[in-house]
Amino acid sequence: MITSHTGTSGAEGKLPVATGSAEHLSTRKRILDIALELFTTQGYDKTSMREIAARMGFSKPAIYYHFASKEDILMALHLRLHEFGRNAVSTVQRDEASPRVWMALLDRLIDQILELHDLFVLQERNQAALAHLHRERHISEQDLLEDWFSLALANQEIPLDDRVRMTCAFKAVMGVMDLVDDVFSEVPSAALAALLREAVNDLMAPSLDPK
Amino acid sequence: MITSHTGTSGAEGKLPVATGSAEHLSTRKRILDIALELFTTQGYDKTSMREIAARMGFSKPAIYYHFASKEDILMALHLRLHEFGRNAVSTVQRDEASPRVWMALLDRLIDQILELHDLFVLQERNQAALAHLHRERHISEQDLLEDWFSLALANQEIPLDDRVRMTCAFKAVMGVMDLVDDVFSEVPSAALAALLREAVNDLMAPSLDPK
DNA sequence: GTCTATATAGGGATAGAC
DNA sequence: GTCTATCCCTATATAGAC
Numbered sequence A, B: 001m002i003t004s005h006t007g008t009s010g011a012e013g014k015l016p017v018a019t020g021s022a023e024h025l026s027t028r029k030r031i032l033d034i035a036l037e038l039f040t041t042q043g044y045d046k047t048s049m050r051e052i053a054a055r056m057g058f059s060k061p062a063i064y065y066h067f068a069s070k071e072d073i074l075m076a077l078h079l080r081l082h083e084f085g086r087n088a089v090s091t092v093q094r095d096e097a098s099p100r101v102w103m104a105l106l107d108r109l110i111d112q113i114l115e116l117h118d119l120f121v122l123q124e125r126n127q128a129a130l131a132h133l134h135r136e137r138h139i140s141e142q143d144l145l146e147d148w149f150s151l152a153l154a155n156q157e158i159p160l161d162d163r164v165r166m167t168c169a170f171k172a173v174m175g176v177m178d179l180v181d182d183v184f185s186e187v188p189s190a191a192l193a194a195l196l197r198e199a200v201n202d203l204m205a206p207s208l209d210p211k
Numbered sequence C: 001g002t003c004t005a006t007a008t009a010g011g012g013a014t015a016g017a018c
Numbered sequence D: 001g002t003c004t005a006t007c008c009c010t011a012t013a014t015a016g017a018c
Helices: A027-042 A051-055 A060-066 A068-087 A097-115 A117-125 A127-136 A145-153 A160-179 A189-208 B026-044 B049-056 B062-065 B070-089 B100-114 B117-127 B129-136 B147-151 B158-177 B188-207
Strands: none
Touching: A027 A060, A027 A068, A027 A117, A051 A060, A051 B070, A060 B129, A068 A117, A068 A127, A097 A117, A097 A160, A117 A145, A117 A160, A117 B049, A117 B129, A127 B117, A145 A160, A145 A189, A145 B147, A160 A189, A160 B062, A160 B147, A160 B158, A160 B188, A189 B188, B026 B049, B026 B062, B026 B070, B026 B117, B049 B062, B070 B100, B070 B117, B070 B129, B070 B147, B100 B158, B100 B188, B117 B129, B117 B158, B147 B158, B158 B188
């Protein structure tokens, strides 16, 4: 949940930064937070600029001072994830994603995703809108998390049964993240992460043993 | 792929039917097929009625003879899945979805989903639009596949570790279906189904053994 | 940095002819 | 069952004042 911060803000806030993000707590950031919430709950396309503005407490055109377009807002949100993705995956070449490497990757991802899971829900719930964005502006394919994984999983040099398990493991991790709020709302993140790790481990075990 | 067929009326189009659906090959059905393709590739919101009409070979208002609204088209598509869902789940009470029952359920689902996987991709890619539809018209919650599963997985009488495994298994199945075309395009369905079953089995094994 | 007012386009939907 | 023409609304986005 985004606590939108009381935001009295008003005139001149040198508001203290609560997040570890690089962005300072400017109006821009507040817009992004509100947009994130609205986009995930209502969907990108069903959310209007007017609506975002209303939540901000001011009027629609004001947003255009901070963002050139509605898509730019989505883009900015997307880039947070982008950066994270590049980071998470940087140590691994896509064509050497063996089951063992994959496990290590997922293991690292579990914690990291939990922290950013708002962004992942956004991604999950607005695949269509993001795909469109992705098509329009020519984002280098390698940079995107989902694409990177898809391509890695399509690698035919890996035995098919391993690929299936790797896919299952990946989707299981992402899927559980998606249900963190709905299904596992009462469960502490750490506990969930531990159980998830266990499950993934059992799932991948046959691919990790020498054959 | 739907070959839009030149279209000129086609009073007597002997179009070869590829699908085994129950609906006869009426204009209505062709609209649904085209919409399905467009909605999945471009997203529901980015697809206009004009676009659907163009593919049909006639003009926008003609569609309104067959469907009262754009949402109705999505709805009709959604109902196919709906019916399937109710069917797939009918034998199980939600509160008795033990790990063992769950396994059996997924086992049945795997084949069935493969057959209808176009519809599942639609669902995955347009979660936002469908959620909205779902909110507006008051569809009985129990009837929807995703909701049914979410609620079953939220059942706190089931041990948490089992719930996590069940969730992983479910998401793995759905997730692999989603990637059938992208990642596993070269793999025959039957082979994929078999491997998927194996993976799910290993994943669920610890929950099936007596503790 | 935020406002009011406005331009503009596109989409969903209807009326009524054929 | 399909067409033409049209209505109407909403949404994005801009211009320019404060």
